[in-house]
Amino acid sequence: MADELPHALNVLWGRAKPKGRGRTPALSLERIVAAAITLADEEGLAALSMARLAERLGCAPMSLYRHVTGKDDLQLFMLDAAPGPPPEFGTAPADWRGALTRWAVELFGVYLRHPWIVQLVSSPPVDPGQLAWLDAALRTLGGTPLDWRARFSVVMLVLHYVRGAAQLVTSVTAEPEEGADGAYAALLTEFADPGRFPALARAVEAGVFAPHAGPGPDDDFRVGLDHLLDGVGVAIERAART
Structure with missing residues (x-):
């Protein structure tokens, strides 16, 4: 089984030793990985290459390559x-x-720091x-009457919410254009016809899409998470009655 796993996983699980040290005394697997993370944080995943990393x-x-087998391994x-x-x-x-x-808030922070x-x-x-992280999430439900399958389903539900929310925030804020929020609000004001989009028109009228009118991304995330966990609470109460 170990032979079928990528080299990195065998190293991480202690089933293989890290590749031999390079000629550069200060170079280590830990330093390479830390530099790669910093590069991806600062310039995005597309900027990460072995040549660019070596330059840094x-x-x-x-x-x-004396420490990792390639980019996938890295x-x-x-x-x-x-x-x-x-x-x-x-x-x-x-x-x-x-x-x-x-757990969800801290993971959301991880994704914002490392999109x-x-x-x-x-x-x-x-x-x-x-x-x-998966183990920690499952442990949060250890005192509930949910069975293990239900606990895992809850964790996956929350995990997908966290990832989706983080992806939305980072994609919107990656390259913000000045005045983009106001332009979008103006377009919706023009095109959200009450006869065709009654609910959307009411939201526009209420100022939901006005620039800086509502809560920030963190607040939006917490509101959505609270609603999600309300539903989980109902499932837990139902499980307690059975």
Whole structure:
């Protein structure tokens, strides 16, 4: 099984040793991964290449291959390291909602600091770093009557909400154009005909789309999360009655 896994996963799980040290004494796997994360944070995932990373580290590109097998390998190490440790919970927190809220808010912060993570995640997590976050989320529901399948479904629901909200925020704020909010509000005022879009027209009239009229992205995220967890609370109450 270990032979079938990418080199990075075998290293992360202690099933293989890191590749040999390069000729540059200061070069290490940890330093390479940290530099790659910083590069992706500052310039986006598209800017990440082995040549660009080597330039930033002041070494030859081939020196990097003494530590990672390639870009795909490097990205696995990045996904494992970038989130950092999850919030710590006991096995059965008394306040499941407070614990799950904290988990979601902290993960939202991770995605805002490292927007490229959402771009890279395309399969279930298998590295220790991401599995630690999944484990922490499952533990938030340890004191509830939900069975394990229901707990996992709740975690996936919250996870997808967090990722979607972060992706929306980062895509909108990546390259903001001056006056874009006002222009959009003006367009909606013109085109949201009450006869065709009655609810949307009422929202426009209420100033929902006016520049800086409403809460910021963090507030919007918390409002949506609260509504989501209201539904989870109903499911927990129903499970307690059965």
